[in-house]
Amino acid sequence: xxxxxxxxxxxxxxxxxxxxxxxxxxxxxxxxxxxxxxxxxxxxxxxxxxxxxxxxxxxxxxxxxxxxxxxxxxxxxxxxxxxxxxxxxxxxxxxxxxxxxxxxxxxxxxxxxxxxxxxxxxxxxxxxxxxxxxxxxxxxxxxxxxxxxxxxxxxxxxxxxxxxxxxxxxxxxxxxxxxxxxxxxxxxxxxxxxxxxxxxxxxxxxxxxxxxxxxxxxxxxxxxxxxxxxxxxxxxxxxxxxxxxxxxxxxxxxxxxxxxxxxxxxxxx
Numbered sequence: 001x002x003x004x005x006x007x008x009x010x011x012x013x014x015x016x017x018x019x020x021x022x023x024x025x026x027x028x029x030x031x032x033x034x035x036x037x038x039x040x041x042x043x044x045x046x047x048x049x050x051x052x053x054x055x056x057x058x059x060x061x062x063x064x065x066x067x068x069x070x071x072x073x074x075x076x077x078x079x080x081x082x083x084x085x086x087x088x089x090x091x092x093x094x095x096x097x098x099x100x101x102x103x104x105x106x107x108x109x110x111x112x113x114x115x116x117x118x119x120x121x122x123x124x125x126x127x128x129x130x131x132x133x134x135x136x137x138x139x140x141x142x143x144x145x146x147x148x149x150x151x152x153x154x155x156x157x158x159x160x161x162x163x164x165x166x167x168x169x170x171x172x173x174x175x176x177x178x179x180x181x182x183x184x185x186x187x188x189x190x191x192x193x194x195x196x197x198x199x200x201x202x203x204x205x206x207x208x209x210x211x212x213x214x215x216x217x218x219x220x221x222x223x224x225x226x227x228x229x230x231x232x233x234x235x236x237x238x239x240x241x242x243x244x245x246x247x248x249x250x251x252x253x254x255x256x257x258x259x260x261x262x263x264x265x266x267x268x269x
Contacts, residue, residue, distance in 0.1 A: 027051035027102035027223050028208055029089060032075065044077040045106060049091055060088040062113045062120060082110040086117045086135060092126050098219045101126040104226065105135055128154050128220035130164070130209050133183060142207065142228035144190040150224070151182050152211050158182020162211065168228070169206040188228055197235035204229050 032046040049055065052074035059069045059078065062085035069076060069089070078089065090103035103125065105117075117135045131151040136142050152159045164184045166174040170191040178184040188207070196202050204227040213220040 027055070027091060027093075027100050027221075029076075029091065029102050029104040029225050030206055031227070042080060044079045045108075047076045047078065047089065047104065047106075049074045049076060049102065051093070051095070051100065051102070052091070053093070054095070055091045055093040057089070057091045058125075060090070060120060060123070060125070062086060062115045062117075064115075064120065064123060078106060078108075080108050080110065083108065084110040084112045085115060086120060088120050088123075088125065090125055098221050099127065100221045101128065102223045102225070103129070104224070105132070124156050126222065128211070128213050128222045130211060130222055130224040132224070132226075136226070141204070142188060142226060144188050144192060144228065144231040145233065146188050146228075147185055148188060149183055149185045150209055152178050152184060153182060154213055154215065154220070159213065162213070164209060164211045167208050167210070190231055192230050195230050195234040202230040 028050045029047050030050070032048050049057070049071055052071050055071075057069040057071060057076065058066055060066050061081050061083050063083065069078075076089065078087070081087065086105045086107050088103060089106055090101060092099070092101040094100070105121070121131050121133075121135050129152075131153060133149045133151045136148075142148055150164070152162050152164055159178060159182050160180045162178045162182070162184075164176055164178065166172075166176075166186045168189060168191060170189070170193070172189040172191045174186050174189070176184050176186060186209075192202070192205065207226055207228050209224045211222055
């Protein structure tokens with residue numbers, strides 16, 4: 001019996017479909033496998049950076065304070081900053097003549113900073129960048145079936161009619177073009193093989209947006225990663241159906257009881 005490929009192997013194989021660059025050129029920031037201690041808000045969040053060789057890694061807090069980060073053979077530990085809201089973890093390098101970058105937005109709880117997430121997303125971090133428009137909020141994750149949008153930008157200028165691709169860890173691949181404002185829209189595929197009728201019981205999937213660009217003989221490639229959740233419609237429709245059936249049963253019992261009372265009063269008269 002042949003061994004089944006892991007989710008990570010499927011994800012990387014899917015990414016290869018999206019780029020003519022060799023496998024070693026793929027950059028992606030993904031969460032490391034969860035451990036029990038990682039559920040502790042005080043524990044660091046662990047990420048793995050694919051394509052970490054010769055990369056420069058930076059960490060940006062919601063109030064736009066930047067710091068350099070070191071990786072341990074591609075593994076990155078992010079400690080809580082005490083600041084509430086989204087932080088940006090991004091890496092860049094030059095590889096085989098291509099300027100590459102990868103970015104992921106990470107949420108930490110802490111003291112409110114009074115800053116909007118759009119400040120950190122639209123801040124110019126690399127020459128070629130994919131910007132969430134808007135970024136998913138803390139309690140509003142990307143979900144299967146959602147329409148999500150991004151801006152493709154080069155040197156602070158949106159790129160019109162520019163190709164972009166989306167790959168998921170569930171082996172889906174989507175391709176699209178930006179509009180005249182540099183904005184591209186994807187509808188997240190409902191590609192989870194199995195779903196459990198409870199939100200927290202379903203493991204999230206991973207998505208990766210990818211784009212390439214060439215300018216005056218220089219080549220660029222960038223990746224933005226995020227998780228996405230199972231659509232709540234999978235269990236909401238079941239719950240709604242149960243409510244409708246239950247409501248219909250109660251309504252039927254009420255009508256039947258009312259009719260019985262009317263017949264009894266009529267017989268008494």
